[in-house]
Amino acid sequence: MDDQTExxxxxxxxxxxxxWWNYRLAKPFKELLDExxxxxxxxxxxxxxxxxxxxxxxxxxxxxxxxxxxxxxMVNRLVxxxxxxxxxxxxxxxxxRIRLTEKxxxxxxxxxxQNAGYFRKFLEQIEEGEREEFMKAVEILLRVLPxxxxxxxEA
Numbered sequence: 001m002d003d004q005t006e007x008x009x010x011x012x013x014x015x016x017x018x019x020w021w022n023y024r025l026a027k028p029f030k031e032l033l034d035e036x037x038x039x040x041x042x043x044x045x046x047x048x049x050x051x052x053x054x055x056x057x058x059x060x061x062x063x064x065x066x067x068x069x070x071x072x073x074m075v076n077r078l079v080x081x082x083x084x085x086x087x088x089x090x091x092x093x094x095x096x097r098i099r100l101t102e103k104x105x106x107x108x109x110x111x112x113x114q115n116a117g118y119f120r121k122f123l124e125q126i127e128e129g130e131r132e133e134f135m136k137a138v139e140i141l142l143r144v145l146p147x148x149x150x151x152x153x154e155a
Contacts (some may be wrong), residue, residue, distance in 0.1 A: 024122065032115045037107070040064075041078055044071075045104050050146065054087055054097035063146075083107065 001009075030039045037045075047063045048055070055063075061071035075098055078084040083104040089095035126134050 028118065028122075032111075032118060034111075036081065037083075038077075040074060041083070044074055044078060045083060045100065045108065048084065048098065048100040048104070049108065054099035056095060056097055060098055078104075 026039075033039065033042055044060065044064060047060065051059075051063070057071055057075065058068055060075070061068045064071060064074075066074070075084060075086075079086065081103070082101055084098050085101055086096050087099050089097055123131070123134075
């Protein structure tokens with residue numbers, strides 16, 4: 001299979017997965033969020049957890065694929081309830097980094113504890129023989145997707 005045929009097949013599969021992912025996982029997940037946390041706020045918290053260290057507003061905006069001005073508003077909404085904090089970079093006081101707080105980590109842990117039942121029910125519906133495949137597929141997505149560079153959609 002040549003590169004263009006392979007890319008075309010990947011496009012078809014990815015676009016085929018998106019509606020199922022949205023209606024089976026993303027939409028119900030969004031309904032479970034609480035404490036005034038939007039889906040985008042949750043995503044920012046998870047990005048910071050995955051990165052594992054304080055990052056600049058520009059870096060966070062790049063990870064989230066959102067303009068820096070919009071990310072600044074998002075971070076303000078995360079600072080208010082105490083989920084993140086702005087800290088000066090010790091090597092350059094002009095640089096401000098965004099750091100996850102203990103409250104955010106506690107929120108995620110509590111969220112998982114309170115809402116694990118929904119996801120457990122969902123995952124239990126996967127046939128036993130397909131569970132390992134599903135887990136491998138999700139692990140691969142988690143490894144590959146963060147590496148992809150941001151590209152603007154073509155108009």
